[in-house]
Amino acid sequence: MVGVGLRTGTRRTAPGDRPNTPDVRVAVGHTRSGITGFRRSHSEALAVQWLLAEHPKNARVALHHDLEATVLAAQDRERATEFVPPLSARSPRTRPARLRETVRVFLDEADNAPRTAPRLHTHRNTVLQRVTRAGELLGYHPHERRLALRHALEIAHRTGPRVLTRP
Known part of the structure; x- marks a missing residue:
């Protein structure tokens, strides 16, 4: 059943x-x-x-x-909200949704920019620039905390705005 x-x-x-x-x-x-x-x-x-x-x-x-x-x-929404914030902040220079999606796909493709670029319909250098910018916002390179970051980005991808704002 x-x-x-x-x-x-x-x-x-x-x-x-x-x-x-x-x-x-x-x-x-x-x-x-x-x-x-x-x-x-x-x-x-x-x-x-x-x-x-x-x-x-x-x-x-x-x-x-x-x-x-x-x-x-994602079972504990409050903890999930705390898990995602570095790439959820809004500022005029960043597009957090684009950075989150780029890093999510980049990690999904095993840190391979040439494989990530076609999935995002962009150039590999653009992918590398976005990953670098995300690393600056996070304070570490995405591959350094791969598992935690993948979970956080997947939660944000699946739940959308709900998890990006405090309850």
Whole structure:
């Protein structure tokens, strides 16, 4: 059995769009057997649903299997908020969302700027400049605290503005 959490809402309509088209998102837990397995799977699906709630850029279908480390790291919202701040500050010279995404993909690509650049539709030198700027803001190079930074950036990527501001 698989636990599934559904979240529906109503999208705003654009000219020519059908009114009240539901915005459906699906969160799926691991497949397990029996009623106990269903309950656990459903609980996992609800945890993924909570993680992805209120962030319009997230995928329509999310699997607990893909997000379980992020779900675990983001369970305590207050601590998660403290985990992310160096790259969430707003200033005229920085674009924090762009820096966060660049460093997240850079770490995902094992610190490889030539592989990161096509994923971000930019030049490898731009990637290196952004990573350097992020390192200045953080006070350390991103590879020095890879695991913690990857978790923080993944939480920010999945939960959006919720985790970037204090509750």
